[in-house]
Amino acid sequence: MSVLIVVECDNGEVKKSSLEVASYGSQVAQMLGTTATAVAVGEATETNLATLGEQGISKVLYDNDSRLKDFVNGAYTKLIAAAAQQESAQIIVLANSNIGAAVGSRLSVRLQASLATNVVELPKMDGGQFVVKRGAYSGKAFSDVILSGERKIIAVKKNSMEPLHNAGQTATVEQFSAQLTDTDFADAPKQVIMQEQAGGILLPEADKVVSGGRGMKGPENWNLIEDLAKALGAATACSKPVSDVDWRPHHEHVGQTGITVSPNLYIACGISGAIQHLAGVNSSKVIVVINKDPEAPFFKAADYGIVGDVFDVLPKLTQAVKELN
């Protein structure tokens, strides 16, 4: 028996969300008195994989087949299933990402495992039952869920775990092959188009986000958002109407119909706080709202607020961050 952790890598680096997943998985392994092995997908380097020891991983399996650089559902599923078989894994932990959830749902059928996505806390053993807490109703609630059966798959929501850092610990990296054939790559992408990221920080992975709404008046004013984001090391985001009129690209829009983020800090500038917007951001740890209307609904969901004009407030905030650094 062991715990298998799926680690996503990009450009040689382990993704931040996967450091969280590794930390989650190694703590589950500790609870169960077993070992935590990882299987890496995407483009990785052995040096970076070895540092997963800091997150409590003892061994990393890695197949450096270049066809696995980009996500291929069929091939990834087969690779992870083979790793689970080899390690007799009873618990598989992955990120609640587009990759993690897609692979997790296929694996649950193939391995006859129970599956919980969007998990926000370490499991509890409750009277012999294995119980996880997960987000439901678009961030408006949580549910405790029993995972039954011998095998379990857990997809961990981003930013719900503080990554461990056991300085100096290293994991051994082992070559691993699942004997993948061409048919496993039938659904391989023909082309991958990555977006330009402001300051190089990927919105879904970011732990700080500066977001603008219609109150920003137009795309020409986005430098105010970008300057603050840059000073903070944050990603930028926007409300839906802003991306609908192409002030900002579609992939930046957060909310019920856009992406869901759960950063430590979400700063909303000139956004009213409609319920559909809140659905994408309400699990952020700290919410700051800047709006000139003291009645804006967003203030009800905020931890800190400034009633004021974004054009006046934002430069002051950027200046204050620069002074602090």
Next chain:
Amino acid sequence: MKFLVCISNVPDTTTKIAFTPDNKELNKAGVQFVINPWDEYALTRAIELKEKLGGNVTVLNVGEADTEPNIRKALAIGADDAIRVNAKPTDAFFVAQQIAAAVKEGGYDIILMGKESIDYNGFQVHGMVGELLGIPTVAPAIKLDVEGNTATLEREIEGGKEIVEVATPFVVSCQEPMCEPRIPNMRGIMTARTKPLKVVEPTGEAARTQVTEFALPPKKQGVKLIPAESAGDLIKLLRNEAKVI
């Protein structure tokens, strides 16, 4: 081309969520149930493709009789016929088995779903159905075009998108901005009444997961307001008090 659109029945997005006193179920009092918003993209895109390529659009819901008004709504929007699997949708795996069984029975070419159901936020059913049937799942897709037996899709990934080509049959989960969801018109509402709605009994294994309790997030403390004149103080609070920067 035979299209199957899977719709779930969820509380309207503006619902204030509350639970029964034992926290075991949603308190449905005053809650309006709607077609899961993502599934409206799936439905509209299926109808658009049918109009272009010819064929038939079937909607399927796993649910008890109280979901029928929303199934009729899907028929009014333009689906041709409907299937209701008469069971409480206990978990994703249970639902996926029902859909897979319907696909085997009906021989559908393209199975369209939403990105996720906004009640359970599972993002699971489409992957499970693909695996149960041994066919690809593309999730979540922001674009879907079909030519002959091949579809070209754009799949959203963290920080970008992929162009994917798959042959039918396949499963796709749809997300905005794939299309502009349609609303029913008068003629649609009239004809929906007489379109076939078949009720079938569930098959397969029982659910593998079980919700024991719901909880609401802890109440926010209330907002701390900082005067605009001294906006810079916010940054100090974020460092020293909230400790997030």
